[in-house]
Amino acid sequence: MAALNQLESLRIFRAVVECGNFTAAAKRLDCTTAWVSKAINRLEAELENTLFQRSTRHIRLTAAGERCYQHALHLLDGWKALEDDLSREKQVAAGRLNISIPMSWGLSCFGALSTQFMQRYPGIELNVQLSDDYVNVLEDRFDLVLRLATELSDSSLICQRLASYRHITCAAPAYLERYGRPSSPSELGQHQCLVFARASQASPWRFRHGMQRQDIYPSARMVSNNSMLLRQALLAGEGIAFMLDFLVDEDLAAGRLVPLLQEFQAAPLNLYALMVKTSHQPYPLQLLRQFLRQQLSA
Numbered sequence: 001m002a003a004l005n006q007l008e009s010l011r012i013f014r015a016v017v018e019c020g021n022f023t024a025a026a027k028r029l030d031c032t033t034a035w036v037s038k039a040i041n042r043l044e045a046e047l048e049n050t051l052f053q054r055s056t057r058h059i060r061l062t063a064a065g066e067r068c069y070q071h072a073l074h075l076l077d078g079w080k081a082l083e084d085d086l087s088r089e090k091q092v093a094a095g096r097l098n099i100s101i102p103m104s105w106g107l108s109c110f111g112a113l114s115t116q117f118m119q120r121y122p123g124i125e126l127n128v129q130l131s132d133d134y135v136n137v138l139e140d141r142f143d144l145v146l147r148l149a150t151e152l153s154d155s156s157l158i159c160q161r162l163a164s165y166r167h168i169t170c171a172a173p174a175y176l177e178r179y180g181r182p183s184s185p186s187e188l189g190q191h192q193c194l195v196f197a198r199a200s201q202a203s204p205w206r207f208r209h210g211m212q213r214q215d216i217y218p219s220a221r222m223v224s225n226n227s228m229l230l231r232q233a234l235l236a237g238e239g240i241a242f243m244l245d246f247l248v249d250e251d252l253a254a255g256r257l258v259p260l261l262q263e264f265q266a267a268p269l270n271l272y273a274l275m276v277k278t279s280h281q282p283y284p285l286q287l288l289r290q291f292l293r294q295q296l297s298a
Helices: 006-019 022-029 033-047 063-090 103-120 173-179 185-190 227-235 245-254 283-297
Strands: 052-054 059-061 095-101 124-130 144-149 157-165 167-171 193-198 205-209 212-216 220-224 240-244 258-260 269-276
Touching: 006 022, 006 033, 006 063, 022 033, 033 063, 059 063, 095 103, 095 283, 103 124, 103 227, 103 245, 103 283, 124 283, 144 283, 157 283, 167 173, 167 205, 167 245, 185 205, 185 212, 193 227, 220 227, 227 240, 227 245, 240 245, 269 283
Parallel strands: 095 124, 095 144, 193 220, 193 240
Antiparallel strands: 052 059, 144 269, 157 269, 167 240, 167 258, 205 212
């Protein structure tokens, strides 16, 4: 067993007084009678007073023991009140959360989510930074970073997948009337394409057909690090784009855009939540993680 401290000694002392003997107190506390005896002896030594008059069959509180019992009740009740108070504070839905989220996902999806969250938890403040650049969770001191990626494996962080999005190759009807539609990914080189690139480094458009995979680096009519800007050019009929479904689903449903190369599966992109590993995660952050997981899984 661990070494005794004064508070634990007082708990044992209180149990002895209320149970009437060492054996009954040990049973209540689920420990040995020897451990109870050791606690009382140590408490008497520290207080330099005899707390019990002992005989072979009975124990009785001394005057010092009576005073000690009253103080013990006060101290133990105060400690319990402190624990309860701090426990309630941990569960208060209030505070400030610093969040970094992808630019286009934030503009397309997070607005409605953040409004619902703030209405549900009016005591929580959100500081939301939108960026498609790489964000260092530790150095930039964010409570939560959402990142779109095929996969993540940073073991120094808590990493949780929240959602998965499909890439859709598409174009406006006006573009297809002028230039026709490609029948395979390899024909994209003959078309004008609208390409997303982070820091001028364009990622390939990845397609799979059966067991075969094709990585296409299309010739670009326009390159941008912002998918919302590319979407405007896409709707205006200026080219073919490789867009995530949350950006174009409504346009496809309304006929403003036409899906292309549907028999060629494109690699999905996952939305991950990244957080610093800690033994005590702030309660507002727990609430936000739970809320996003529930809303995005639905």
